[in-house]
Structures are given as C-alpha cells and as structure tokens.
Amino acid sequence: xxxxxxxxxxxxxxxxxxxxxxxxxxxxxxxxxxxxxxxxxxxxxxxxxxxxxxxxxxxxxxxxxxxxxxxxxxxxxxxxxxxxxxxxxxxxxxxxxxxxxxxxxxxxxxxxxxxxxxxxxxxxxxxxxxxxxxxxxxxxxxxxxxxxxxxxxxxxxxxxxxxxxxxxxxxxxxxxxxxxxxxxxxxxxxxxxxxxxxxxxxxxxxxxxxxxxxxxxxxxxxxxxxxxxxxxxxxxxxxxxxxxxxxxxxxxxxxxxxxxxxxxxxxxxxxxxxxxxxxxxxxxxxxxxxxxxxxxxxxxxxxxxxxxxxxxxxxxxxxxxxxxxxxxxxxxxxxxxxxxxxxxxxxxxxxxxxxxxxxxxxxxxxxxxxxxxxxxxxxxxxxxxxxxxxxx
Amino acid sequence: xxxxxxxxxxxxxxxxxxxxxxxxxxxxxxxxxxxxxxxxxxxxxxxxxxxxxxxxxxxxxxxxxxxxxxxxxxxxxxxxxxxxxxxxxxxxxxxxxxxxxxxxxxxxxxxxxxxxxxxxxxxxxxxxxxxxxxxxxxxxxxxxxxxxxxxxxxxxxxxxxxxxxxxxxxxxxxxxxxxxxxxxxxxxxxxxxxxxxxxxxxxxxxxxxxxxxxxxxxxxxxxxxxxxxxxxxxxxxxxxxxxxxxxxxxxxxxxxxxxxxxxxxxxxxxxxxxxxxxxx
Numbered sequence: 271x272x273x274x275x276x277x278x279x280x281x282x283x284x285x286x287x288x289x290x291x292x293x294x295x296x297x298x299x300x301x302x303x304x305x306x307x308x309x310x311x312x313x314x315x316x317x318x319x320x321x322x323x324x325x326x327x328x329x330x331x332x333x334x335x336x337x338x339x340x341x342x343x344x345x346x347x348x349x350x351x352x353x354x355x356x357x358x359x360x361x362x363x364x365x366x367x368x369x370x371x372x373x374x375x376x377x378x379x380x381x382x383x384x385x386x387x388x389x390x391x392x393x394x395x396x397x398x399x400x401x402x403x404x405x406x407x408x409x410x411x412x413x414x415x416x417x418x419x420x421x422x423x424x425x426x427x428x429x430x431x432x433x434x435x436x437x438x439x440x441x442x443x444x445x446x447x448x449x450x451x452x453x454x455x456x457x458x459x460x461x462x463x464x465x466x467x468x469x470x471x472x473x474x475x476x477x478x479x480x481x482x483x484x485x486x487x488x489x490x491x492x493x494x495x496x497x498x499x500x501x502x503x504x505x506x507x508x509x510x511x512x513x514x515x516x517x518x519x520x521x522x523x524x525x526x527x528x529x530x531x532x533x534x535x536x537x538x539x540x541x542x543x544x545x546x547x548x549x550x551x552x553x554x555x556x557x558x559x560x561x562x563x564x565x566x567x568x569x570x571x572x573x574x575x576x577x578x579x580x581x582x583x584x585x586x587x588x589x590x591x592x593x594x595x596x597x598x599x600x601x602x603x604x605x606x607x608x609x610x611x612x613x614x615x616x617x618x619x620x621x622x623x624x625x626x627x628x629x630x631x632x633x634x635x636x637x638x639x640x641x642x643x644x645x646x647x648x649x650x651x652x653x654x655x656x657x658x659x660x661x662x
Numbered sequence: 663x664x665x666x667x668x669x670x671x672x673x674x675x676x677x678x679x680x681x682x683x684x685x686x687x688x689x690x691x692x693x694x695x696x697x698x699x700x701x702x703x704x705x706x707x708x709x710x711x712x713x714x715x716x717x718x719x720x721x722x723x724x725x726x727x728x729x730x731x732x733x734x735x736x737x738x739x740x741x742x743x744x745x746x747x748x749x750x751x752x753x754x755x756x757x758x759x760x761x762x763x764x765x766x767x768x769x770x771x772x773x774x775x776x777x778x779x780x781x782x783x784x785x786x787x788x789x790x791x792x793x794x795x796x797x798x799x800x801x802x803x804x805x806x807x808x809x810x811x812x813x814x815x816x817x818x819x820x821x822x823x824x825x826x827x828x829x830x831x832x833x834x835x836x837x838x839x840x841x842x843x844x845x846x847x848x849x850x851x852x853x854x855x856x857x858x859x860x861x862x863x864x865x866x867x868x869x870x871x872x873x874x875x876x877x878x879x880x881x882x883x884x885x886x887x888x889x890x891x892x893x894x895x896x897x898x899x900x901x902x903x904x905x906x907x908x909x910x911x912x913x914x915x916x917x918x919x920x921x922x923x924x925x926x927x928x929x930x931x932x933x934x935x936x937x938x939x940x941x942x
Binding site: 309 | 676679687689692694724741744784832833837838877878
C-alpha cells in the first residue's frame, strides 16, 4: 500500500526513509486522519518531510502523484521566470542570441516558452527537470565574464543584464549530506582544542594532587571543557562563472557548517571589494562593509576564500573595474587588506589546477595570495587545512 | 486523546493533524517556525487541553543531553564524605533527576517540552536518539535501567539556528508553523482580546501586515508582538482613526516600539515614512 507513492517521493529527491514510510502506514492504520485527500496530505507531510525547505518539493511531488484524484489548488507547474531566462543562455544558439538584441527580450521569451512547451510534448519526461530544478544549477552555458554582455562590450552598456543578474543568485543549500563526509574528515585537520570558557568540569588529577597537598582535606579543582576553538571566516564567490561549481561549493559549505563552531560566512562576486553580503536574495539591500568585518573579527580567525578567480584583470587592477558596480578601490587593494587583517588565509579554487596557468586573473590572485591557492578537491582541501593549521 | 485547539490557542488543521499523529503514534514532534508564532505555547496548550502535567526543559548553549536525564553531584558527595554524613553510602542520594527521568517515572502520561533544541551543541540531538526512540536510558551510577512507564508526548522546538542531524529527524514528526494569514490572525486576536473594538483591529492588522512587507527589516514583527501592541493600543485608548494613513501624508503608527524591536529597523521605517511624506 502506498509503496508507489513512497517511491515517487524518493524519485523526486525527497529524503524519505523506510522508517518514515512505516510510520505513515501505522498512522493510517490508527486512523489518525480521515479519508479526505487534504488530511492525508497534511499527515504525510508531517511524517515524511522534516524540513520546511522541502515543503515545496513535496507539494509538487504530491501533486504529480495524486493528479486526478483531486486537484489540489496551487500546484500547477509554474515555471519561474529566472529559470527560463537562464535556460535561454544554455539553449540559444549564437544566431538566436543575436536575434535577442533585435527582437527584444519579451518577444523572445514568448518564443522560448513556446519552444519549451513543444519540447514537453515530445519527451514524456520533459517536465521532470522542472521538478528537480530546485537543486540543479542552471545556466552553466559557457558563461564568460565578458559573455554576459550581450548588448555590447563597453562597460556602460550593462543595464539590461544587471536586472536578470539579480535574480540569478541563490543561497547555497547547506543541507547536502551526501558526499560531505570526506570533506568533513579533511576539514577535521583544522582542529585546535583549547580549554575555554567557564570551569565546569571536575579536574580529577588536579583535585587529587591539591587534596594531597592539603593534607587530605578535600580541595576541588575545576577546569573548562575542551572545545574546537578554531575560528573560520568563509567568503564565497557566487553567481556568474561560479554557477558551474555550485554543487561542490554547497558540499563544502555544508561540511563547514557542521565542522566549525565559530564559522562566519559571507558572499562576494568575483573579488572582494568594500562590501559583502550574507543573503543572496537581498544582496542589494543588505550589504556589510568589509572594513567593518575587519574590525569585528580578530586576526585569530582563519580566512578561507572560495572562488574560481576567473574575472577580468581590470577587476583586480583598476578602481571601477567591478562588473557590477562602481568600486572606488581596486580588487587587489582589498585583497591585500584582507590578508593583512587575517594572515592565516587560503584560497580554494574549484577550477581544475591545470587550467590555472591560462587565466591571467588566477595567476595574479595566486601572487597576491602568496601561492596559497589550492584546488577545491579533497587533496587540495587537505593541503589547505594543513597550511591553515600552521602557526603564523 | 485528541487535540482540537483550545480557548487560548488557535490551531490550524494541519497543526492539529500533526499533533494528533504524534499523540497516536507516541512519537516526538518537532516544531519549527518564525520566532513568536507560538511554538512553546503549543506544548503548554496541548498539556492543558489533555489535562497532562507539563515538564519543561529549556535548552541553552551549555546544556548537555545528560542534563535532561540526570546529573551525578560528585562534588557534594565528596564534601559529605569528609563530614562523615551517613547519606554518603547511598549513591542514589546524589543523583539529581532531569526532566526526562521525571517524565519516564511519572504514573500518568506527561508532556515534555524540549525548548529551542538548536541552541545546544551540534551533538546534542544525537545524544538523545535512544532516549527519545526507546524511551529508556541507563543510569551508570546506580546500575539501573530507567524505562518509561508511559511514553511521554515530547515536543521539540527549534529556531533553525543549527541543522538537526538526519537520524534525529527520522525519529520525529515535523511541523512548520507558517506565519498566520490575515484570517487566522483575526481569530488569534479574537481569542486574546474578545472585547476589542472591531475597527481598531482592522486598522491595526492593516498597519501590521504593511509593516511586515517592508523589505530589509532585520526582525519582522510577529504574532506575539502584534498582541502586545494591541494591548498597548487599548490601554492608551487610541482611536482607530489614528492608525489610518492616507498615502500622501503618512503618519508613524503610535507606539510602534512594540512592533519594531531593532533600532536599525525603526530608523529604516522612519526614513521610509519621511520619504513618503515628501511625496516621493
């Protein structure tokens, strides 16, 4: 009973387990819910979904499975516009891109929607990717820093792109469990135990020796507990060319969240300038001044930057070189400032190491970082952690 | 035993179903939601509705899983041994029972509230797996197995500050308390202030939901703040008209300090109002 439903949820990438399925059967047997589909929906959601972030995925999977049983309102597949926009980048040929300039965006979107609808009819499973789309990175369509500038090359002409860029950024999903275990093991090298905080553990050895010295009269000794006292600042490059590396970054982020107690994370784009942000959805309203972070977090923090370091060299060299706004100081200035504040630092690069030589900006950043750039692989991570755990 | 909401607590259908499933299958239930949506209150209300005693365990950053079971007070035993107290021979005298032990031992079923589990260490939920699953644990000092006479109904609340481990989640039922819509909010207000003037509530809700819409607020006002604010409005006998604002000349809602708890939010809000007044 309901095995098909359970397997359907599983195929839609919902983290459900057999145990929860058995719970659902037990609940049905105990007649917790009446026979209406609404009640069953609430019941199965409470028993099978353990994170509100998965509610949407569950709603869609439930809707797909019980379609025709009774239409649940609000489950029509709405394709978010930004997906479409990103998809166009992947699917469009250069000629079509050229047409985009002539046609204007709205008309093209309409054409694209049509094309998408046709595609759905031809492939039976064509709509599947919509369901799983939440976790798959879109728009890895060969994006180059300059490639975004469809409308012309000069930096003054970016206004149109800016609008859709804004929607492209999404927060890294740190709920990824699969495959993060190895990373956690690598991160574990960066452990530094220290006794800190309130003395609330009985120090047995200390008590014995103090009592002996006290001629047998009890003298209690307490000590603080051991904690992993390492403090980490994480800066993530998001958006743009980093779209290709979303998965590995999510894994790293997830592993870091579980491993470090003192972890602060921020996002930037391409290079760190005078401001960073914590929430990609509100990156334009809630910016945090980098200078403020430098005052807030002391030099005992270890700095980890994650990014592909692939950008125009102007971003590093020229004031105003940022792709998205008018920066007063060049990227390199800010990078040196960061390294002065947090001498223990490293850069993790998801691009394969063998390509590093071909990109000017990577070579420049490596120089700024003092060769402390490591590939974002298990081996690179291990090397980076070994480097960070050295005394500085 | 079924939970149908109470006089003081408006429960939505999905919430009631989740709670009833937890009661029937005797499983812990994890409640998440924005601060101020009544997570803690739910456990209190369920306990009072079912007529069961409520045992509360408020978790702090230093709380250990062991604290919920029992604590062995070695220090006072050592001291007593120097004073030659007879008590010292019985180790059970120095075992301080925690809320879970109390619940397991109780002669009637109980409701246990583990409040804000995300405040504790990452390993905290993992240390409670067996206790919440089998409802038993072993006391090493006295060599006894403590097993629940009646499986207590366990409520766990979380503010999402930390991820909870998968193994723990598998053993719980889950409900996310959504922020109430206007209709539910009206019912909640009715429950708390039956005599409140209708016009005032309508205007206040208008202002309240508008406030929540402002982008970039650090802390959006929640249900409990709305309730407090209404209480203040009533106490000050503010007429409903004072809340109404026509678009051109907005006024700052009276007593907005009850709704906005963050200095930056108040600034942001005042700036927006100021801009609106300029007619921009």
